[in-house]
Amino acid sequence: MSDITSPELPDAAGEGPLSYAIFQLARAHRGHAAAMLRAMNLHPGQELLLMQLFDHDGLTQGELLERVGLDHSTVSKSLRRMQDAGLLTREPAAHDRRVMVVHLTDAGRDLKEPIADMWRSLEKISVRGLTADQVQAFIGWARVIEKTVRDHSRRPPAE
Amino acid sequence: MSDITSPELPDAAGEGPLSYAIFQLARAHRGHAAAMLRAMNLHPGQELLLMQLFDHDGLTQGELLERVGLDHSTVSKSLRRMQDAGLLTREPAAHDRRVMVVHLTDAGRDLKEPIADMWRSLEKISVRGLTADQVQAFIGWARVIEKTVRDHSRRPPAE
DNA sequence: ACCGATTGTGTGGCTAGCCAAGTAATTGCT
DNA sequence: AGCAATTACTTGGCTAGCCACACAATCGGT
Incomplete structure (x- = not known):
């Protein structure tokens, strides 16, 4: 339906516009999020961590990274910068001094x-061109693709 | 771990799983691409530039960045690293010594x-969980979302 | 011709994100 | 108890990607 024909895309290079579409969509989406976050002196990715803390203040760093799915080093560095910015504190837990408990500051x-x-605004804009049903289908398929790709990443490429 | 299914998502934080789905999909997809590219000593993003050159050797840096849509500084640095790796050459054009003409080397x-x-493999894997029609619909909607977001990025946020 | 505007790239500086290696604290096995 | 393995996190090093600034070459108007 509609025009999926798409005039110029790197067809000649490969014949898979899906990967290309994902790449471009993510870049545009991230760019817009970054622009909105800049007004709050935040950087893309940080809002995901903060959103977890809004609902579950006092999470440990490990629980945090499990929820967002990023590398532990990424989370560590990102939290450090947010700590420097005065947005949160990190203290070793009393019962296990390895784990770092993260608490939000007032700021x-x-x-x-x-x-x-900002999140609602981003969502509203992203959804504007599609119907609610299409959005739900899109999300569902996105998760399917993500899962498929992730499963193949785990497995050794013994194909 | 193991079950990253979908039970808990940051619903409480915002009610827009679309942005979250895009973020996670892009990350998984990019991660898988990165793993495959690593075998060729490439980094994600570089293959897009190379694919353009495969079809249009002798492009200028400006034409290149226009096709991939990245920032000129990103392209400049990425090309420099690929040049250092011996994959391509950059020489100022004869008629306009500002523009840099990019040529592939044999390597x-x-x-x-x-x-x-690798691109075909990535595509094949990404598509595995969906029907051909679903994939086409997904790509079309992805482009719609991308366009909508991009249009809103251009406009001043005078909403 | 001249000099200001524009164009095409380069550089510096920042964060995100990954991997790999290192450190400290806890657990577990003997 | 003691010592190896595991866990939680940190650090270093690399690239991607952006913005802002700098610079050289070209273009344009007078």
């Missing part, structure tokens, strides 16, 4: 509504 | 088939 909590607004 | 050309294979 961090103040970002809850702005981030929620 | 660069040798990557054409490996990259095409």
Whole structure:
């Protein structure tokens, strides 16, 4: 339906516009998010961590990275920068001094509504061109693709 | 771990799983591409530039960045690293010594088939969970979302 | 011709994100 | 108890990607 024909795309290079579409979509989406986040002195990715903390203050770093799915080093560095920015604190847990418990500061909590607004705005814009059903289908398929790709990443490429 | 199914997602934080789905899909997809590219000593993003050159050797840096849509500084640095790796050459054009003409070396050309294979493989895997119609619909909607977001990025946020 | 505007690239500086290696604390096995 | 394995996190090193600034070559108007 509609025009999926698409005039110029790197067809000649490969014949898979799906990967290309994912790449371009993610870049545009991320770019727009970055622009909105900049107004709050945040960087893309940080809002995901903060959103987890808004709902579950006091999470450990490990629980945090499990929820967002990023590399532990990425989370560590990102949290450090946010700590330097005064948005949160990190202290070793009493019962296990390896784990770092993350708590929001007042400044961090103040970002809850702005981030929620920005998130809603981003969502509203992203969804504008599609019907609700299409959006739901899109999300479902995105998860299917993600899962498929992830499963293949785990497995050794013994294909 | 193991079950990253979909039970808990940051619903409480915002109610827009679309943005989250895009983010996670892109990350998984990019990660898988990165793993395959690593075998060729490439980094994600470089294959896009190379694919353009496979079909249009002798492009200028400006034409190249226009096709992939990245920032000129990103392209500049990425090309420099690929030049250092011996994959391509950059020389100022005769008629306009500002523009840099990019040419593949033999080593660069040798990557054409490996990259095409990798791209096809990535595509095949990504598509595995969906029907052909679903894939086409997904791509079409992805482009719609991308366009919508991009249009809103251009406009000042005078909403 | 001249000099300001524009164009095409390069560089610096920042964060995101990954992998690999290192460190400290806890657990577990003997 | 003691010591190896595991766990939680940190650090270093690399590239991608952006923005802002700098620079050289070309274009344009007078």
